Each structure stands twice: as structure tokens, then as C-alpha cells.
Amino acid sequence: MARTPATPSTAAAVRLDLLEGPESVAAVVTRLAERGGRVRTVATVRSLETDPPQAEIEVEVEGLTEDELVDALDGMPDIQAIRRTRALGTIFGKRVIVVGGGAQVAQVALGAVSEADRHNLRGERISVDTIPLVGEANIAAAVRAVADLPRARLLVLAGSIMGGDISAAADELRSVGVPIIALNMVGSITEHVDLVVSDPVQAGTMAVMAIADTASFDLVRQRGRKY
């Protein structure tokens, strides 16, 4: 079953100050559904130290205009404030995720940010999101969690030795449609990714090229190769 990236760029978005309560989010989502909106995102961004407690939540909805979204929520008793905002996909766009050892992650980021800069100048929106981690369990969990990250389009594994459960997690992530580039390294991981690249700066560059509509690099045609 083909799984393709969600395209939330047409969504209307607001950020709400909402009274905390078991029913408050459900009431918002139900109201939006009644008005014909399809809720794509509800995210709790921070807590307000008020009495009674409130939370700030960001809501993205397809099928409603921004005015219709605000109108649907206006006057709901649990909503204390409504701010118009923009769907995160229109700002931060597609995401390359870089996971692994700090030294390598930093070099991959250098290549990826430099390449994203060039494409974003031409109208793309590509983010480069990183986390340095150590240990098979931590890295495997992060690889699996990339499947839960909105707008994550490609993972770069940057390290010197990876295998075992990380390789199993890599297979799972690729099965939901997120390709992986790995540095050339010790361990079985290089047999469980789409592309192996020895130079970390080039790995970051290729990662961005692979997801940029403004580039002519096709990862499918490179699958299984090593550079």
C-alpha cells in the first residue's frame, strides 16, 4: 500500500488559548467537523499558568477558509483567545531529519543547510532537523519515531557504527515511505538504506536534493549505490 507525504499546505490555521478539560479539545474538533472542516493537526504548544488552567493549541484544518475557521470557533465557551496563524507546512515545509553522533550530524547538517539555502532561494521550503544521540536503543527509537514526524521526508543516519535494532527500525521506516541515506560506516545499517555516502557534507547535500522539487536528483535511480 503506497504511503505518501501528507500535503497540509492548503490548511487554514489558528492558535487558541483553551481552557483545560477532558472535553475541550473534543468540542473544538467536533465543531470544526460540523462545519465541514477536516482537522489535520491539533498540537498543544504550551501551558498557561492561569486559574483555571489553559493551554495554547495550534489547529490546522482543511476544507475551511481562515475566516470560516475563526467564525466556527468564535464564541465557544472554552476558547479564551483566537490568533490567526499559518499552517506549519507553509513555513517550515519538508523536513530532512539527521540522527546520529554529534560530530557527523553537524557535518551532515552543514551540507544539508547549505543545499537547502540554495533551493529555498528558488521557492522551496526545506528544513533540516537534527538530534545527536548515542546508543542502539536510542537511535532505533528515533528512527521509528521519524514515521510519526509531520512533514519528515528523508532520514540521514550519521555515525560510525550502526546495526542490530537500528537496521530493523530502518526497514520499518522505509516501509512507510520515508527513504534513508546513511554514511558509510561499520555495521549492517548500510545494507538497510537507500543510499550510502562516505562524505557527510555530500550526504546532507544529496538528502536535500532528493526531496527538492527544484533539483533533478532521483533517489530511486540511485537505490543501493555507495559513493
Next chain:
Amino acid sequence: MARTPATPSTAAAVRLDLLEGPESVAAVVTRLAERGGRVRTVATVRSLETDPPQAEIEVEVEGLTEDELVDALDGMPDIQAIRRTRALGTIFGKRVIVVGGGAQVAQVALGAVSEADRHNLRGERISVDTIPLVGEANIAAAVRAVADLPRARLLVLAGSIMGGDISAAADELRSVGVPIIALNMVGSITEHVDLVVSDPVQAGTMAVMAIADTASFDLVRQRGRKY
């Protein structure tokens, strides 16, 4: 009104294959509220090319155990698959966001990733998320959107000239409790941030130190200074 970061680390999480429909997300959220859960996150991560169409959505809930969460959703007619997963906060943790010109963003990322590596080795979870952008309108929109990013704890503005609407956006972001470090640069932005740092690698390092519980750096005590 003090606004503090949401702490979703106690949330239980699942990823669902859900039939698309205006009521399907509302039905899930309502069911979870009936069982006493407080929904913190609903995120559409990708679309499935099925007939009828489905989407993969990630759901995080407080107040229910993972077993209670799965039990609450089991058998709902629109849910085609349930996978247990982990709340994103437990994997990717706090986020430093870096926005600006590619050359500077890459150097700030180098410092921030290296410093995050050291703290993550001691049990922290800190991510460094970046986007290279050009132009006052684009950067101002990104600064405002940081307020909508879950787990964003600090923004670094990395560039050579920023002011105008970017400075207005910086004031707005700080008013919701997200501090800002800027490189020393041309323009009014340096008067609208918490700290100004000339060296981009050090700016990235200080950004991570400022949000790490494993560091003893207090941004409040440095407010208004330039290094």
C-alpha cells in the same frame, strides 16, 4: 500571564490508519475524551493511496495508559490499524530553532549540535532544527511560526542584517515565552532579543546551554548583553 512549555512526556501515543472523512478525527478525539484522556496532539503524518482514502495520524493523550489508549480505540469503525508508538517529546525532546542565512545557520547548527551531543549523553533530549531563509517577510513569518511549534524552547536568529517586521515578530515571540539569541548583525534586531553573540558556533552552544537542565547557564541573568 506566564506561558510555559507544554510537557507532553507523560503522554501515551499511537499511530493510526484512519479512513478519511469529516467526522473520523472528531470520533477518535471524542472517544478518548469519554475515556478520560486529554488529547495533546493529533497530527496527520501521511496519506495512504487506498480506496476509500485513509490517512496515518499520530495521537498523543495524557491521562490514559498505553493499554487504555489502545483499548479505547480498538474496534472503532474508521480505524484500520493501530500501532503503538512513543510521544515525540520523549524522543526528540526540547527544540532549539535556528532561522536565517544558510552560511550562518550552518555554523550555529555546528555549535548547537556539538553542545546538544554533550548534554544528550547525560540524559537530556535536545534537538536542533533549522531552516535557511531569505527576506524580511519570510523570516518574520518563520519567527512568528516558532510560537506554533511544539517543544520549541529557544530561537537563534542567524544572519547579517535583520530588522523591521522581523524585530516586531521577535517581540511577539518573546511575549509568549520563547527567548531569542541573535548573532551580532546590522539592523534593529539586536535591540529586540535576549542575548547577542558575535560568534555563530558560540551562539549555538549558548542556545543549547540555556535550555539544558544539565547546564548551569541562566539566560535571564545574561539578558541584554552582547558577547
